[in-house]
Amino acid sequence: MSKVTVVGAGNVGATCANVLVTEGIADEVVLLDIKEGVSEGKAMDIMQTANILNLNTVLRGVTNDYSATAGSDVVIITSGIPRKPGMTREELIGVNAGIVKSVTSQVLAASPDAIIICISNPMDTMTYLIHKTSGLPKNRIIGMGGALDSARFKYFLSQALGANATEVEGIVIGGHGDTTMIPLTRYAAYRGVPASQYLSTETLAKVAADTMVGGATLTKLLGTSAWYAPGAAGAQVAKAILHNEKKLISCSALLDGEYGQSDLCIGVPCILGKNGIEKIVEFELDETEKALFEKSAAAVKATNAALATAL
DSSP, X not given: OOEEXXXXXXXXXXXXXXXXXXXXXXXXXXXXXSSTTHHHHHHHHHHTTHHHHTOOOEEEEXXXXXXXXXXXXXXXXXXXXXXXXXXXXXXXXXXXXXXXXXXXXXXXXXXTTOEEEEOSSSHHHHHHHHHHHHOOOGGGEEEOHHHHHHHHHHHHHHHHHTOOGGGEEOOEEEOSSTTTEEEOGGGOEETTEEGGGTSOHXXXXXXXXXXXXXXXXHHHHHSSOOOHHHHXXXXXXXXXXXXXXXXXXXXXXXXXXXXXXXXXXXXXXXXXXXXXXXXXXXXXXXXXXXXXXXXXXXXXXXXXXXXXXXX
């Protein structure tokens, strides 16, 4: 019997729970939030599709009751607040760091063997915070960002190719941010054939640029940040773990010499299975890609510096 807890019943958390349930990824899902009634209401709404969609997963919504999360195999943390007008980035990090630290300690008290998936923003920095404060081995802490960025990359690739998105390969490494992510166009492929054989250098560059502002584009269109793909990406990472898929997914992982970096959580290709991050795969980067990765790493480290008061 597999159990997943999703902390935070906002758009991303509720969508993640919905995908976990509708795809039958776990036997039991708990959706937890601090706002009275929200988790319970969303869980009830989702479960009222059970007869329509022939669902077997049990979803339960609770208000701040961490005892209900006991025995979770995977915990997905989406908690945090968006940046508000007049709020500095450092203030945002400080507030969200406090939330993520509190949530992490409470879920681990109930589920000491859980694997943690972090979606809370700024995602790489919050993943690093969990590493620094939880005492968990590094394979059990995973930042979701690369999975989402890679899904967006494959979407734009499929649009440019006029292809089915499930037949396109592409991966994004680096920080989870508009200026820090690195879509690896050189490794992009369509049915095993390099995408560069079908698309011009200019088109591939546009695909990469569109990927990098993928989140910002949606925020502009929607008036708020996206939630369908982020929620689904969190569920994808959970599935790879629970089903021991040994799937290669880009995730924010703690590096210890890989890609020339240490003491840093940043997006890299990882093999995910029942133990969480089972292997970090080191792609061979050319000089341009190495320079971009070093620049991205420096930017994430600069953001991490704002954590000083939270550690």
